[in-house]
Amino acid sequence: MEGAISSVPNTRIAVVTGGNKGIGFEVCWQLASGGITVVLTARDETRGAEAVEKLIALGVTNVVFHQLDVTDTSSIATLVDFLKTRFGKLDILVNNAAIGGVEYLQELDTSEETFAGMDFDQMLEWMVKNVRERIDSAKKGVQTNYYGTKHVTEAVLPLLQSSSEGRIVNVSSIFGLLRLISNEKVRRELSDIDNMTEERLDELLNRFLRDFEADALEACGWPMGCSAYKVAKAAMNAYSRMLARRHPALRVNCAHPGYVKTDITMNSGVLTPEEGARNVVKVALLPDGGPTGKYFAEGEEASLCEVPAGWRRVHGPVRRPSADELACLPCHVV
Template sequence: MQHCEAFKCLSYEALSATCATGHYQDSGWKWWSTETVAIVTGANKGIGFAIVKRLAEVGLTVVLTARDAVRGLNAVQSLKSEGLNNVHFFCLDVSDPNSIQAFATRFQHTFGVVDILINNAAVSFNDIHENSVEEAETVIKTNFYGPKMLTEALLPMFRRSATATRILNISSRLGLLNKLKNPKLKEMLLDEEHLSEKQIEGMVNLFLENVKSGTWKSQGWPQVWTDYAVSKLALNAYSRVLAKRYKGCGISVNCFCPGFTQTSMTGGKGAYTAEAVAEVGARVALLPAEELTTGKFYIETCNTDWIVSAYTEMAGFNALAPKTKNFVVAGGLSAFVFGVYFYTMRAVGGSDELQVAIDKFEDQKRQTEPEATLAPKA
């Protein structure tokens, strides 16, 4: 067992104060500047909008995208009315290849380089307790192919800095492999050495074929929000492939699961507000260079009051920092960072050990802090 050292715990208010006074940069936390450009997709409302606001508040130049021009412009105007003039609106429909190409061309002409890409845009057509797959093709096109096509269109524009260039894909625990009951697909996704984009695309095509033939219920696909879960399963797998491909080449690729959040997608239900989730997501996107990871899957916790500025590889169940209970480290999981715990993308394709660890953690959380509201297990 290794021990984690050099923790710096700052409250949200303290972080904001240090940013405002300029001490943030002096402390070594602030590696970015107004010349650092971030793109956040699907950001006219909800989690995306809240992430844009948080990044703009700490001084980045942020491109807010939305497929609806009026809503996108209104979102940017609302931020500018708060003094956030470093936010820009670009129209983008990630499900449309032509829109992606037009966006990439305009972005290149306007900014030239991108430092942070947050693929947030996603759709689901199910209510909380529904599981229709009538819109499966649109869900797959938006949630998987959208981030994939946009990332590939922007790759030539990434600054390729080992300290600053990041791709953060907003994902879901619904895309964990323990939701998949098809042994052949599990085996394929677990094969770290040979997993390819072609195989991932083959998997989603198989799912869509099963949907068209009406056989999807008996083929071992996830049983909750099936089309959405498959889209996130594919996004997680693609993130692993991309992280491996560009490891050591100046681009980090990670996923972040915001949890059950109060947005239009959940009908306003959820354990977390978009603002609370965005604070954690922004922290992950802005990890200090010495802590920047790749190929990791970050999961929310209920406590976002503390920022841990250092992490270490650990094994077993361990408490890492005083006053910070909301994390678990087990098996393929690695240390607690910025209010979330994360594990390697390999663990995304692991057995039910991860879910057991999460369940144990949440049970412990209920016992120690019964007043806290936890997201339902998805």
């Protein structure tokens, strides 16, 4: 599939990670429909190639597949070599690849009938109740959702800088909002982009995983329910803002597509993948000189500090830990 298209001068080039299904597939379709040459990437070669064939059958020919495992440095390097050889630049990077960081309960009915009559809050509650959180899944979630995004971004940065209109869109979530972290010190650090460093983000993520393994998440003020997904997305949001400050010529933003019916949400949700993708593509196509270092929710610039409507109903109040809890040995963040 790599030889299916040729480079056209002055055509914008986009890479979409996790592009073989769901939101990622729809992002590829919408970008390609707008005349942008799209490199659809996926971990599984068969599924990725089938996704490209499906797009071609839908009428777009300016799309090509390249295998990419965002947790594999050699896979990332191979993609970069392909982009250099074929295009010599990159204009848009959409970091969509992600996993839930949880174990899904088996044999759940996720048909439309299951969610008939449920509102947003009830579907969210159903989803959180039907997953198990284990340390191995949490580690994979952090590795994919934060480090995978970071490593792909860093690898293609020189190509993005070769473009006159470089764009990075990191697909985020309301689960990454800072107000969902009740540990005030951690929340304050993640807010302080002027003083945050990548090394400190590493320390915080390592601390989170140690607290997870010690069964000390709640006492230490980490978010509960899909906790690894939330913390990884919060870290990714912080990294995105740092990157925007470091590279002001690029447009680097986070985009929450909405509560979308995908594999991660077990097909619960209120938006279709097409609708969610539209909210991501809108950020990817912001005009020159547009916002950078921002968080967008369903296509509109938003705050990282607001608690989503219905959150307290599902998860209880966002609670600040006591001094005794924050002083406990397994979870003291220094």
